[in-house]
Amino acid sequence: MKKSLHLSATLLLLVGLSTSLFGQTPRKVLLEKFTSAGCPGCAWGGFLLDSLAANDPDLIPVSIHIDDQWHAHEMATPDGDMVLATYWWAQPTAMLDRYKFSDQTQMAISSPFWKDKIDERKMTPYPI
Secondary structure (H helix, E strand, O other): OOOHHHHHHHHHHHHHHHHOOOOOOOOOEEEEEOOOOOOOHHHHHHHHHHHHEEEEEOOEEEEEEEEOOOOOOOOOOOHHHHHHHHOEEEEEOOEEEOOOOOOOOOOEHHHHHHHHHHHHHHHHHOOO
């Protein structure tokens, strides 16, 4: 029993050291969600974002409020409008770390793909 306990402790120590030595810390992912007052799907996108953030401590959620062509909104900012115009034109979409995935044509991705792309992004190694 003592030998087994010692072996278990040694294995845990080795796993901990390899994790810290080789940079296997969990990747934090910034999710920037575009939203506007005139977007019928944005309420659902907000609910999805809240749900993802509640279940993932490594997710950093940010909502960027924009003006759309039909509805001006007091929470919109010129910076948010510029970011949306630069990266995508629709909402609710989101960017993850402003990273362009190889299977996407744009940096912004549609809400049905957020969870899978968050998981994929977490698996991307940090640059050395």
